[in-house]
Amino acid sequence: MTAPTKACQDLARQLSDANAAVFARLGLEPKHAAVRRSDRPDLGEFQCNGALAAAKQIGRKPQEIAADAAAAWDATDLADAPTIAGPGFLNFVTTARALSARAQAIADDPRAGASAVETPRRVLVDYGGPNVAKPMHVGHLRASIIGESLKRIFRFRGDRVWGDAHFGDWGFQMGLLIVALEDELGGLGDPAKVAARLKSLTLEDLEAMYPAAAAKARDDAAFRDRARKATAGLQSGEEPHRTIWRAMHDVSMAALKREFSALGVDFDLWNGESDADPLIPDMVADLKARGLIEEDQGAQVLRVAREGDKRALPPLLVVSSEGTAMYGTTDLATILQREREIDPDLYLYIVDQRQGDHFEQVFRAAELAGYAKREQLEHIGFGTMNGPDGKPFKTRAGGVLKLNDLIEMAREKARARLREAEIGADFSAEEFEDVAHKVAIAALKFADLMNFRGTSYVFDLDRFMSFEGKTGPYLLYAAVRIKSILRKAGEAGVAAAPIVIAAAEERGLALALDGFDAALAQAYDKRAPHFLAEHAFALAQAFSAFYGNCPILQETDAGAQGSRLALAQATLKQLEITLDLLGIAAPERM
RNA sequence: GCGCCCAUAGCUCAACCGGAUAGAGCAUCCGCCUUCUAAGCGGACGGUUGCAGGUUCGAGUCCUGCUGGGCGCGCCA
Numbered sequence: 001m002t003a004p005t006k007a008c009q010d011l012a013r014q015l016s017d018a019n020a021a022v023f024a025r026l027g028l029e030p031k032h033a034a035v036r037r038s039d040r041p042d043l044g045e046f047q048c049n050g051a052l053a054a055a056k057q058i059g060r061k062p063q064e065i066a067a068d069a070a071a072a073w074d075a076t077d078l079a080d081a082p083t084i085a086g087p088g089f090l091n092f093v094t095t096a097r098a099l100s101a102r103a104q105a106i107a108d109d110p111r112a113g114a115s116a117v118e119t120p121r122r123v124l125v126d127y128g129g130p131n132v133a134k135p136m137h138v139g140h141l142r143a144s145i146i147g148e149s150l151k152r153i154f155r156f157r158g159d160r161v162w163g164d165a166h167f168g169d170w171g172f173q174m175g176l177l178i179v180a181l182e183d184e185l186g187g188l189g190d191p192a193k194v195a196a197r198l199k200s201l202t203l204e205d206l207e208a209m210y211p212a213a214a215a216k217a218r219d220d221a222a223f224r225d226r227a228r229k230a231t232a233g234l235q236s237g238e239e240p241h242r243t244i245w246r247a248m249h250d251v252s253m254a255a256l257k258r259e260f261s262a263l264g265v266d267f268d269l270w271n272g273e274s275d276a277d278p279l280i281p282d283m284v285a286d287l288k289a290r291g292l293i294e295e296d297q298g299a300q301v302l303r304v305a306r307e308g309d310k311r312a313l314p315p316l317l318v319v320s321s322e323g324t325a326m327y328g329t330t331d332l333a334t335i336l337q338r339e340r341e342i343d344p345d346l347y348l349y350i351v352d353q354r355q356g357d358h359f360e361q362v363f364r365a366a367e368l369a370g371y372a373k374r375e376q377l378e379h380i381g382f383g384t385m386n387g388p389d390g391k392p393f394k395t396r397a398g399g400v401l402k403l404n405d406l407i408e409m410a411r412e413k414a415r416a417r418l419r420e421a422e423i424g425a426d427f428s429a430e431e432f433e434d435v436a437h438k439v440a441i442a443a444l445k446f447a448d449l450m451n452f453r454g455t456s457y458v459f460d461l462d463r464f465m466s467f468e469g470k471t472g473p474y475l476l477y478a479a480v481r482i483k484s485i486l487r488k489a490g491e492a493g494v495a496a497a498p499i500v501i502a503a504a505e506e507r508g509l510a511l512a513l514d515g516f517d518a519a520l521a522q523a524y525d526k527r528a529p530h531f532l533a534e535h536a537f538a539l540a541q542a543f544s545a546f547y548g549n550c551p552i553l554q555e556t557d558a559g560a561q562g563s564r565l566a567l568a569q570a571t572l573k574q575l576e577i578t579l580d581l582l583g584i585a586a587p588e589r590m
Numbered sequence: 591g592c593g594c595c596c597a598u599a600g601c602u603c604a605a606c607c608g609g610a611u612a613g614a615g616c617a618u619c620c621g622c623c624u625u626c627u628a629a630g631c632g633g634a635c636g637g638u639u640g641c642a643g644g645u646u647c648g649a650g651u652c653c654u655g656c657u658g659g660g661c662g663c664g665c666c667a
Contacts, residue, residue, distance in 0.1 A: 034607090036606070037606090039605085039609085039610070039611095039612090039613090040610060040611075042611090043610080047609095047610090049609055049610090052609070052647080052648085053607095053609095055647090056647080062647085085610070086609085086610045087609080087610080087647075087648080089609075089610060129667090131667080168667065171666080171667070172665095172666055172667080173666075173667075176666095214666085217666090228665090273667095296664085297664080297665080298665085299664070299665055301664070301665095309593095310592085310593060310594090311592055311593040311594085311663080312592090312593095312663095313663090314663070314664055315664070316664085317664050317665055319665090320664090320665040321665060322665075324665085326664085326665065326666085326667090327666080327667050328664095330667095353594090353595075353661085354661055354662065355662090355667085356594070356595090356661095356662075357593090357594085357662060357663070358662095358667085381595095383595090383596090383660095384660090384661090390659090390660090391660090417629080421629065423627085423629085450603075450604090450615095451602090451603060451604085452603085452604080454595080454596090455596080455603080456596085456660080457602075457603075458601095458602065460602080463601095463602075463615095463616075466615095466616080466629090467629040468615085468616080468629065468630090469614090469615040469616060469629095470602095470603090470614065470615040470616085471615085471629090473629065474615095474629070474630090476629090477627080477629050477630080478630090480627075480629095481626080481627055481630085484626070484627060485626050485627095488626060489626085518606085522606065525606095526606090530603095530604080531606090534604070534614085537614080537615090538614095541614095541631095544630060544631065545631065545632085547626080547630080547631085548622090548628095548630070548631045548632085549631085551625065551626060552626060553625090553626045554625060554626070568626095589627085590627085590629085
């Protein structure tokens, strides 16, 4: 019954449990007792709206039910008896004792107050989606940032998680590159000549070859046809197709690993579409034998339309009229491969929401084929990153902006702002660069993750890097200020003491710390990191208010000083965990 | 043509299962550095939630229609 023993749970949960006991005694359904953070901080810290729903159900007046519940409240260690407002809302204010205990529990918890899932699942997160020969551009930014964050969120909640880059190294694009090379060399007949060219092949070569070949294929039917045949040749293991593919694959892969590393994005699996290729012949034969595939216009298709669909979903193209595997085929085979090698309970595909139909086709096909259940497969779609004109982001010249260039732009802006603020004058060149990089990445990532993933947002580097308001740099600044205090406290020999919440800003900070678990759960349930981004900002704001009004080093009361130091430590720990879940790292100073 | 998504403060975005007076940041204005990093803090201003109906004790949220925008619709991925 006393708060301290339950302090491992967040306050909303503690209040809900206590209120559920009250509701049960009154003969009301406990589910109506749920308490959550208040929308009206002027009336209370927490609220329960259940009296209204309960009233509807049993035909009593909501105010009466609320009054009964308030009168029956007995968890006075946790909160005072709730006040009643409006049509029957219950408003709670927690006791300083319960709040102190909760803050202490967070301070003592390596997970900073975050709970874990009861039953861990095996989760595969498919994100990033880089391609051979195509430089990563701003379109890859969202997939990488959101996917990386979701991977970390699921892992932190206790699931067993694999992040897979699902490298786009198969299909028609490879055929295009092969015929482009053929034309460049005037034929592929001379193995020595081919080998020599492949040895000198650079990423820049590939990045020039691909768009040229893709453009040519658009209005040159003969070229397109050769590329399709080359694709078929590659997929049936011909030479020199295979050798050429391997060289192009390796050059691209090495470059991509560098780029992802700069972004702070890391994968457990670097599997490519090509890795699922060996499964395709047997898979197609199996689908055929079970009568799931039929011939249509020279191609082999798997029909996935269902009765009751508002619109007839086109069939999944399993084998093209040229005999090649299409990307749906590869995606299906990849599910088969992952079932065998990983056996995930849940698949998350972090891909642009415009591909929704494609994934619906693949997921239905997987279910029809019995490879996976439909509910295990989720397409986590996201919106586009737009330019100032509201259309998908383009450079001033109208082309796509390379990810590398984007990051360098952000870094340059960060350097300028650091110099402007006269920060880092005493840093080594190395540390200065490290800080500029961290600031740049934090700005880019937070600007992306603060919005719900489904909405498109306008890219505005000046705004992201403004260092003011709701930005990545603001969060880093908050973390760095705490680190600075902790360093000085350490030098001064100030030690942490039991947390005692007294001042309004301490109360606000403790409540912010308490909100972490709910934010994490929402981010997890909705597959939406912006709930955590929101929490990080709220926490940093609460700390800033505390920072301005509750000095630590100057505090003369040892108990209050130790308590505040412990609060600062807990805040830093939780802020760094939250930032890490967003894929953001804070420097030691800035 | 069919289907999906979106429309919230001047701008960029939030709003948990339908709950109270719709919240932040930016911009504008007013305060606060003799104090742990002012890249900060406090305050003010700012709204017919695209339009019209409907369901409900209660609608930004659910339903219908309309307007405006984005996107998708078999051999690219």
